[in-house]
Each structure stands twice: as structure tokens, then as C-alpha cells.
Amino acid sequence: MLQRFGFYRLLFYECLCWLVFASVTGLNLTITPSRNVEVNQSVTLHCELDPNPPPPVVVIFSLQSPFTTLCVVEPWNGECKNTPDPCRNLYNASCPSDTRYSIQVKVPMDWNGASVVCETFFERSNSIIFSVNVPVSSVNLTQTTIVVSAGQMINLTCVTSYSNPAATISWHKSSEDITPQSTSETLTKGSLVRTISSLRSIVVKEDNGKQIYCRANNTMDASITSSMRTIIVLYKPEVSSSLSNPYRVIEGETATLLCTVTDANPNTNITWRWVKINSTNDVLHTGRTYTIPNIKRDRSGSYICRASNKVGTSEGAVIDIDVLCM
Incomplete structure (x- = not known):
């Protein structure tokens, strides 16, 4: 049957090609429930011919881009005659009369934007373009x-x-x-x-x-x-001191200044610098605790501690020392 169909199709395409490729309103393709579908949703394509179509009546359902023949059917007393197995088993082809034909298809994801038609040797139907809703999966x-x-x-x-x-x-x-x-x-x-x-x-x-x-x-x-x-x-360290400010100490005693890192990331490999405000280039000490034994009155003033990590150096914490007479 398929070889006979191929012969017919070649003959009529050569002789009547302007009819084959023209859109003729007498051949109507419809779809149920809708051309807007989900992936793998089943739809039914209905192809309806004008009354008393000229023989031979052979209806072809096809996908247009890329061109793929889905099913070829011929009517015979309300059934599909000589219909290939894929049309029967895969598409459930139906030929209830000489003018009405249908197939059922599951619409795959790659049919989004694809068009389908039905045609005979003499005319072609309107196109139905699928819009397949493909959910985002990742x-x-x-x-x-x-x-x-x-x-x-x-x-x-x-x-x-x-x-x-x-x-x-x-x-x-x-x-x-x-x-x-x-x-x-x-x-x-x-x-x-x-x-x-x-x-x-x-x-x-x-x-x-x-x-x-x-x-x-x-x-x-x-x-x-x-x-x-x-x-x-x-981020760079943040520092503070818990000492009262001003920090008062009697001359001759030992002054102990303490700075603490309150926050830093990373909080490892911290380095310290103590300086006096009026001499910031002179580093007095490089530890967290700065001890001044036997302090003299000329050591009064404002001292700054700063901490550093690999990101940067903190703002300074200021401690004012007030050295009192004995």
C-alpha cells in the first residue's frame, strides 16, 4: 500500500503541484482540547474534507518542520483501510467517514513552535502551530x-x-x-x-x-x-580597651595598657602596634598588652593601639594616660 501511495503522490505532485501547496479552505484541521499543551499531553487532530471528495481519498497527517509524515489513512466503510501499524497503534487513527479523519498524538517537548497539517492529493489544510509549555527544570x-x-x-x-x-x-x-x-x-x-x-x-x-x-x-x-x-x-579587626579613660597612674608605678580585638575575619595572625598621638611614626610596642614600668610624668598623653590581619588595619583605640604626682 505504501509503495502504491508513493507512486500516486509523485504523479499528482508533478502534475498538480500548485494545488498541493496551495492553502485551500475546503480542508479543515482542528485540534482538541487545544494547541496550547503540556509536555507529552495527548491531543486529537481532526481533519475534515469537503463533501464528496475526488478519489483517490488518501489523507496524510504531517509535521512541517522538519517534514515528517505522521500517519497516512484511507477510508473504507467507516474504518481505516490498509493503515500501517504506527497509525493504528501509536496514533489510534480513525476514519468514521469519507470526509472525517482523526489521529491522537502525544506532543513532545521539541514540538513547541512546530506546525502540523493534513492533506490529500489535491489540497492542504490550514496549519496548527503547537505551543508546548516546558517547565523550567533546573x-x-x-x-x-x-x-x-x-x-x-x-x-x-x-x-x-x-x-x-x-x-x-x-x-x-x-x-x-x-x-x-x-x-x-x-x-x-x-x-x-x-x-x-x-x-x-x-x-x-x-x-x-x-x-x-x-x-x-x-x-x-x-x-x-x-x-x-x-x-x-x-574584614579588618575592630579593637577596644576596657580601661577607664583617662587612665590614671601614680608616677613611679607600672602602667599596663590593654587592647582587645572585638571582631575580625580572619581572627588569626593578628599583629599589634602601639604609638603615641604626637609621635605616630614611632612604634612603642607590638603586643596586645603594653606595659610601662616606673612611669614618669612626661609619659602622660594619648596612646593608640591598632590591630591588623591580612585584610587590613583597625581604627585606633585611644587611651589617655594621666600620670599623677606622688
Whole structure:
């Protein structure tokens, strides 16, 4: 039957090609329930011919790009005659009359934007173009480690799977929505779209330990969340002194000045510098505790301690020494 059909088709295409490729309103293709479908949703294609179609009546259902013949049917007393097995088993072909034909198809993801028609040797139907809703299935935050110094900018990227329609990406830093700090672009592959979002955000000390992630969705009721990344923010030390200020000491006694790091990241390999305000280039001591034995009155004044780590040096903690007469 297929060889006979091939002969007929070649003959009529050569002789009547202007009829074959013209769109004739007498051949009507409809779809139920809709051309807007989910992936692998079943739909029924109905092809209806004008009354008393000229013989031979052979109806072809086909996908147009790339051209693929889905099913070829011939009517015979309310049934499909000589119909190949794929038409019967895969597409459940039906030929209830000489003018009505139908097949059932499961619409795959790659049919988004594809068109189908039905045709005879003499005319072709209207096209039906599928719109396949392809949910976004993944969104990946490409960076695995985020280590940055306070005041610097992080540059992060999230990439979705291909979907239809295009997914939107939102950015979150713990409970804070930081989407306005991002920009997005799309890449097209066939009829599907991938969304790429880039985040540029300046971090501060308070961001240390927060979780950053992105979220993608292209449907009303579902979204996909990326893996979370912990922000590690490095910052210089902060120092203070618990001594009363001014620090009063009697001349001849020992003055003990103490500074403490209250916060730093990293809080290791800390170095210290003690200087006097009126002579800041002269380093008096390089430890956390500065001891001045047998202090004299000329040592009165303001002293500054500073701590440093690999990020930077702290602001100074000022201690005023008041040396009293005996």
C-alpha cells in the first residue's frame, strides 16, 4: 500500500503541484482540547474534507518542520483501510467517514513552535502551530565558593534549563530580595529559551555567613531553587580597651595598657602596634598588652593601639594616660 501511495503522490505532485501547496479552505484541521499543551499531553487532530471528495481519498497527517509524515489513512466503510501499524497503534487513527479523519498524538517537548497539517492529493489544510509549555527544570548557581573582602563586589551567575516560556530569575540573600541588583539575558535553542542572570552586589561585614541563592519559575504555581552558597566576608579587626579613660597612674608605678580585638575575619595572625598621638611614626610596642614600668610624668598623653590581619588595619583605640604626682 505504501509503495502504491508513493507512486500516486509523485504523479499528482508533478502534475498538480500548485494545488498541493496551495492553502485551500475546503480542508479543515482542528485540534482538541487545544494547541496550547503540556509536555507529552495527548491531543486529537481532526481533519475534515469537503463533501464528496475526488478519489483517490488518501489523507496524510504531517509535521512541517522538519517534514515528517505522521500517519497516512484511507477510508473504507467507516474504518481505516490498509493503515500501517504506527497509525493504528501509536496514533489510534480513525476514519468514521469519507470526509472525517482523526489521529491522537502525544506532543513532545521539541514540538513547541512546530506546525502540523493534513492533506490529500489535491489540497492542504490550514496549519496548527503547537505551543508546548516546558517547565523550567533546573537553575544552577555557577560559583561554588564566595569569599570576598568587605566593600568589594561579588559577581554571580545563575543559569536555567531550556524552557517555554522563558523563566524569570530572582535573587535572594537570606531573607532579602536582591533581584534589582541583577540583569538577565536569554539564549534560544530551537523554540526553547534559557535564562542567564548576573548579579553584581557590594558586600558588607554584616553579610558574613548569609546564604545567597537564586530562584527560577515560568509557571504560576511552581518554582525551582538553586543550591545555596554561604558568603564569607573578610574584614579588618575592630579593637577596644576596657580601661577607664583617662587612665590614671601614680608616677613611679607600672602602667599596663590593654587592647582587645572585638571582631575580625580572619581572627588569626593578628599583629599589634602601639604609638603615641604626637609621635605616630614611632612604634612603642607590638603586643596586645603594653606595659610601662616606673612611669614618669612626661609619659602622660594619648596612646593608640591598632590591630591588623591580612585584610587590613583597625581604627585606633585611644587611651589617655594621666600620670599623677606622688
